[in-house]
Amino acid sequence: MTTSTSQWETVIGLEIHTQLATKSKIFSGASTAYGAEPNTQACAVDLGLPGVLPVLNKEAVRMAVIFGMAIEAQIAPYSVFARKNYFYPDLPKGYQISQFELPIVGNGHLDIEVDGATKRIGITRAHLEEDAGKSLHENFHGLTGIDLNRAGTPLLEIVSEPDMRSAKEAVAYMRKLHELVRYLGICDGNMQEGSFRCDANVSVRPKGQKEFGTRAEIKNINSFKFVEKAINHEVERQIELLESGGKVVQETRLYDSVKDETRSMRSKEEANDYRYFPDPDLLPVFIDEDFKTEIKAALPELPDAKKQRFKDSYGLDEESATILTSSRPLADYFEAVVKASASEAKLCANWITGELSAALNKAGLDITESPVSHERLAGLLARISDETISGKIAKQVFEELWQGSSTADDIIAAKGLKQITDTGAIEAIIDKIIADNPGQVEQYRSGKDKVFGFFVGQVMKEMQGKASPGEVNKMLKDKLK
C-alpha cells in the first residue's frame, strides 16, 4: 500500500449468515441434511406451491434466542416475519421470508482481542430468515441447474455495527462469532458447505473525520483468509480512487479469490426495491419469560468465561487458555486429561497444545478424532509426573500411543523405558566414562565448565536416556570435583 494510507481510516461492518443446526427447515418438515441428491429435500412448502402454508420451526426460534442471550442482547418479546420480494431462479416463491422492522434479536455485543487489547464490537441485530436454493453452473452446457434442497434452510443473519477499523479486526470478530455459534451448538460452522458466510461492508474516511465514507458491500465471502484479502483489497481500491479525485459509489461487489480483486455487481441505483411487508401467512412470534428462563438455565459456559476460568483455576497463561478454549471439545478434552492424570494442569496444557496438536494437524484430524484418547494421554502424563519416565522418553511413548492402542504403562514395561533410579548403576557408568576420558576430566578440572555437558551427554547416551537428568548432574558434579 502507498504511504498515504496512514491518512485514511477504514470502517467495516459485517453481515454474517449462520445456518442454524435444526433437523428440519424453518417453515417445513423437509430435512436440512447437506449433500443429498439435488431436489430430493424440497417439499411443497419449500417450492412455494399454491395452497401451502408455512409453519414456524420452534427449534430455530430457540436457537436465535440462545444466540441473543450469549451476546447479551435484547430478545424481542414480539417479532414479525416479512416478505422480501425479488426475482431470482433459485427463489421459487418470488420472495424470501425474513424479518425486517421487528427482528427477534436486537442490540448486543461481542468482545474481540486484537494485538493484546480487547475491543467491544456492537451487534445491531440478528434476524431469522429462510435460505434460497442454489444455482449450479457446472456440468450444464449453456444452461443453469437449480437445486432447491437448501431452500427453506433456517438462517440467522447477524448484523454488526460499523465498529471495526481494520481487516484484522474484522477477521477477529468473524472468528470469535464462528467459535461462539459452535459453542452454543446452533451452527456447525462448516464454511465450505456455506453454513457460515459473510458480507463485508467497507468504507474509508480521512482520519479525524466524523462522518462515515460511502461504503461498498462485498458479498458472500466464505473463508477467513478471503475476508481479510477482500477487505484489504477493497480499502486499497477506495483510497486510490479517492486520492485520484474520484468518488466511491455505493454498490455491491463480488470478491474473486482467483484474481484477488473485487468486481462491481450492482450499484445502489440498480439495487432491488424489496417491497417488504409482514407475511400474512405467519403469526407474530411472542416470546414469554418462561421460554427465556428455560433457555438461560440450559446455556453452556461461554468461551470468554471458560478462558478466564482456565486462567484462574488452572494457572494457564493467556496463549494456552486461548487455544484450549477455542472449541468446546478441545476444552473438554483438556479438563478430562487433568482430572484423569492427576498431573499439573500446565503439563497437560503443554502436551495438548504441543505434541498432540502437532500430530493432529499433521494428520488433518480434529480433537474429536484423536487416536489418543484422553485416558491414554492422561496415563502417559501421570508417568511423567511421578518421574517414571523423562519428558524425552515420554515423546517416544507418545509416538507409540499414536500408532497403537496400548496404554503408556504397557509400552513403558514392554520396551523397558522406565527411568533407572538405581544410583549404583548410574555410578558405575559415570566411573567408566570418567576413566575413559582423562583429557576431558583434566580440562574440566582446570576450569573449562563447558566440558560438563559432554559428560552428561555421554552418560545419558550410555543409559539410553533412561536416567533422571537431575540425578546424573548431581552425581557427576560430585565425582568430577
Ligand code: ADP
Ligand atoms: P443495508 O440495509 O443496506 O444492508 P445497513 O444500514 O443495515 O444497510 O448496514 C449493513 C451493514 O453495513 C452493517 O453491518 C453496518 O454496520 C454496515 N455499514 C453501514 N454503514 C457503513 C459504512 N459507511 N462503512 C462501513 N460499513 C457500514
Ligand code: MG
Ligand atoms: Mg445488507
